[in-house]
Each structure stands twice: as structure tokens, then as C-alpha cells.
Amino acid sequence: MTALDIYQQDIRDQQSGTLQPRQQYYARLRDALHQELMQQGYSELLEELLEEIRAGKLERIYVLDYAVLMECHSMIVLGRRMRDASAYVPHLHLRGEKVMWEALEQPGSFVMALPLDFPEKLRQLRSVSRQLVDARDDTVLPQADSAAQREIEQVHALNKLLEERCKALEEEREVLKGRIRDLEEGVITQQVRYAIEARRIQEEEALRAQCEAQRGVAKEAFRAQYAQEQQSAALRRAQEEQQAAAQAEEAARAQAAVRQEMAADLRQLIALLEGKARAWEDGMRGADLRMLASCYVALDDLLNRPMAQLALDAQCAGTDAAVLADIALVQGTLADRVRQLEQAMARLGLMVIRPSQGDLYQPAWHLSTAARGAQAGAPIARCTHPGVKLEGAAEALIKAEVWLE
Numbered sequence: 001m002t003a004l005d006i007y008q009q010d011i012r013d014q015q016s017g018t019l020q021p022r023q024q025y026y027a028r029l030r031d032a033l034h035q036e037l038m039q040q041g042y043s044e045l046l047e048e049l050l051e052e053i054r055a056g057k058l059e060r061i062y063v064l065d066y067a068v069l070m071e072c073h074s075m076i077v078l079g080r081r082m083r084d085a086s087a088y089v090p091h092l093h094l095r096g097e098k099v100m101w102e103a104l105e106q107p108g109s110f111v112m113a114l115p116l117d118f119p120e121k122l123r124q125l126r127s128v129s130r131q132l133v134d135a136r137d138d139t140v141l142p143q144a145d146s147a148a149q150r151e152i153e154q155v156h157a158l159n160k161l162l163e164e165r166c167k168a169l170e171e172e173r174e175v176l177k178g179r180i181r182d183l184e185e186g187v188i189t190q191q192v193r194y195a196i197e198a199r200r201i202q203e204e205e206a207l208r209a210q211c212e213a214q215r216g217v218a219k220e221a222f223r224a225q226y227a228q229e230q231q232s233a234a235l236r237r238a239q240e241e242q243q244a245a246a247q248a249e250e251a252a253r254a255q256a257a258v259r260q261e262m263a264a265d266l267r268q269l270i271a272l273l274e275g276k277a278r279a280w281e282d283g284m285r286g287a288d289l290r291m292l293a294s295c296y297v298a299l300d301d302l303l304n305r306p307m308a309q310l311a312l313d314a315q316c317a318g319t320d321a322a323v324l325a326d327i328a329l330v331q332g333t334l335a336d337r338v339r340q341l342e343q344a345m346a347r348l349g350l351m352v353i354r355p356s357q358g359d360l361y362q363p364a365w366h367l368s369t370a371a372r373g374a375q376a377g378a379p380i381a382r383c384t385h386p387g388v389k390l391e392g393a394a395e396a397l398i399k400a401e402v403w404l405e
Contacts, residue, residue, distance in 0.1 A: 001028075001032065002032060002036065002043075002044060002045070003029060003032040003033040003036055003043055003044070003045040004043070004044040004045040004048060006025070006028050006029050006032055007029060007045050007065065010025055010029075021105070022064060022101055022104040022105055023085065023101045025064065026064050026067065026068060026085065026089070027085070029064075029065070029068045030068045030071055030072065033045060033046070033068060033069075033072050034071075034072050034075060034076070037072060037076060037125065037126075037129035038076070038129065038132065038133075039133070040133065041129045041130035041131075041132065041133030041134065042126075042129075042130070043126075043129075046069075046122060046125065046126055047126075049069075049122060050119070050122055050123070050126070053114070053118075053119050053122075058114065059113065059114060060111045060112060060113055060114065061111060061112060061114055061118075062110060062111055063089070063092055063099075063104070063110045063111065063112050064089070064104065064110075066091070066092075066112060066118075067089050067090055067091045067092050069121070069122065069125070070090070070091040070121070071083060071090050071091060072125060073121050073122075073124065073125045074091075076125060076128055076129055076132070077121075077124050077125055077128045079157075079160055080160075081153075087100065087101070088100050088101065089101065089104065135219070136219070136222060136223065136226070161211070165207055166204070169200065169203065169204055169207075172200070173200060176196055176197075176200065180196065289348065289350060289390060289397060290397050290398070292345065292348070292350070293345075293350060293388035293397045293398045294398060295341075296338070296341050296342070296345060296352070296386075296388060297385060297386060297387070297388065297398055299334070299337065299338055299341065300338055300385075300386055301385060302334070303331070303334045303335060303338055310327060311324070311327050311328065311331060314327055345388070349390055349391040349392075350388055350389070350390060350391070350397075351388070351389055351390075351391055352386055352387075352388060353365050353366075353386060353387035353388060353389055353396055353399070353400040354383055354386040354387075354400065355380050355383050355400060355402055356380075356383070357380060357381060357382055358379055358380065359379070359380045360376075360377050360378070360379065360380070361374055361375070361376060361377065361378040361379070361380055361402065361404060362376060363376055364394060364395045364396065364399075365387060365389060365395075365396045365399060365400065366380070366387070366399055366400050366401075366402045367387075367399040367400065367401050367402070368402060368403075368404055369384060369401050369402070369403065374404055378404050378405070379404065379405045380402045380403070380404060380405070381402075381403040381404060381405045382402065382403050383400055383401070383402050384401045384402065384403065385400060385401040386400050387399045387400030387401075
């Protein structure tokens, strides 16, 4: 994964609450960013941060991301060694003390305001990394092996040695200036001062020439080693591409066979599901029609029995005319609902079974309540409860209750 991928994945992990260990995230992001800058002289993460800063979108930064960027700046721009991150977080301090890893494992946002020199350090990091890569070759090198990294570290060590020697010579020069001043007060001559200064300059030039020679030797050794590694890598890539092509062809054949088997299984499953769906639909429709028929029979029985008896009792008891009018209104409303229900049932293909006197008894449609062993074709005296049947069906959903003559 690139440094930008690791950075964006950690943002998503923070939003979902599933963070990986902070020390592990720091090491992964630091190594990925350092490798990209040293091998390519370019990093998408660095460019995105600089773009957000220029657009004014980035005002605060996560502390571990800041520590990673400052560590890469220290190693690449300043030429320092990688800091120890086993117990504490480099470049981070809290109330004058180093920040331990345990503190970052606790819940919290841990963001900080951008320092004023932060954008400039990012630009320095980008510029120096590009110069280092360009110094290795005329074109931007895609990768750098461990041997090349060691050569670069040697160059940084030589630069550091040169800086330390220059500091020592500067201190020596200050000491010599003090001595010269002392000698000038005595018997020292101008020629002695010139000789001392010339010797110091010669030593500085000799040391600088030695460092430049060692730097050139290290650069040539790196280029030779890198060219050899590039040839080996190209050969390995060609072999791996051939193997990958063969494996892809074999996988394609296997996938085609599996796809055919899955298509056959899918057709069988679709046929089975369609059969189950038709059976379920038929069952549900029959249950709904039977419930509708039951409701109609109950509503008709309520109209012709309890309501009729209630009106008769009220009339016989001499009930007030207003109450009789209300009862009649309820009876009329209920009769309208029964007729509307009959019309709705007719649209669904349901027919009301209400035999008249003299109609012939049919066991599939009628249920005798007056005699046992009723025979088909017996005359019906009267109908006590209506029934319901589906148009074209051989047997009624609810049989009509009848008395036989």
C-alpha cells in the first residue's frame, strides 16, 4: 500500500472505531513515505497535504501524521538517523515530556494545530527528495534496494562528518584569533598570522576535497549496484508475467466451467422457485376467498337474525319511535353493506348459495340440518344459512344449511 492509502485507511478506521495499534500505524506510514520519497522523489500523500494547505482546508493535523512527516524531514533533509520509536513517539512532547505510545491508545481525537513552519518543511522535504533521486540518475528511479539505501546513509554520514569538522575548525579559528590577538600585543608579526590562516584554509580545502571524492565514489557504486539490480528485477518480472499469464488462462477455463455449472443450477432453482411461488399464491388466494365467504355468511346471519329480532322486540315493547327509526336505519345500512359485499364477491368469482323451497338437495353445495343420511335430489323445505362457492368449482367453500321436506 502507498503512504496515501495507509493515511486514508486510518481515517476510515477512526470513523468506524476499529483502529490498528498506533505504533504499528506510525511505523507503516513512516516506512512507506520514506521509501516513496527516497525511491521516486514523489509521494501522493505529500502532494495532497500541500494542496489542502494551499486551499486553506487543512488547519489541524493528527499528531501521529505530524510525527511521521517530521521524522522523514529529519532523515532526508537533515540527514539524521531514524529515531528510536520503541517506547515513545518521536517529535511529540506533552508538558515538556515525551509522549508514550500508551497515551495514544486511549480514546480521543489527538489533533494539533499546524505549526507556522510546517508548510515550509513539507516543501523542503519534497525538494530535497527530488534532488536526491535526480542525483542518482538522470530519470526518476522507480525503486531503490537496501544496498542503495546504505550508500545514501554513508553519504549523509560524510556530510555530517564534514559539518562537525567545519564546526571544529570554526572553533579552532576562534581560538587562533584569540592567540593572534595575544601575539599581536607582543612580538608576533603579520607574516605569522598569514601563515596560520593559510594553514587553516589548506586544511579546510583538503578535508572538503576528501569528502567530495568519497561522495563521488559512493554515487558511482550506487549507480552500478542499481543497474545490476534493475537487470535482475526485469528478468524476474518477465518470468513472473509468463507464469501469471498461464495461471490466468487456467483460471479462466476453470471459471467458465464453474459458470456453466452455476447457470444450470440457477435454472433448476428458478424452476423450483416458480413452482413454489405458484403453489403459495394458489394457497393464499384460496384462504383469502374462504375468509371473505365466512365474513359474508356471518354478516348475513347478523342481518336476518339478531337485528330482525331486535326490531321485532322493540316494536312489541312499544319503544319510542326515534329508537325504532335508529334500528331501521342500522338495518338499512347493514343491508346495503351486505349487497355491496355480494357485488364485490361476484367480481372475484364468488357466488352466493341461497336455495329456495323446492330446490333439490346437492351434498357438494348444501348441508342438511334436519335429517340424517340426506340423499341427493331430495326437495329443500327452506334455507337457514346461505353458502358461498367459487364459480366453476365442484364443491362450495361454505355449504348452505338447509331443511329438507
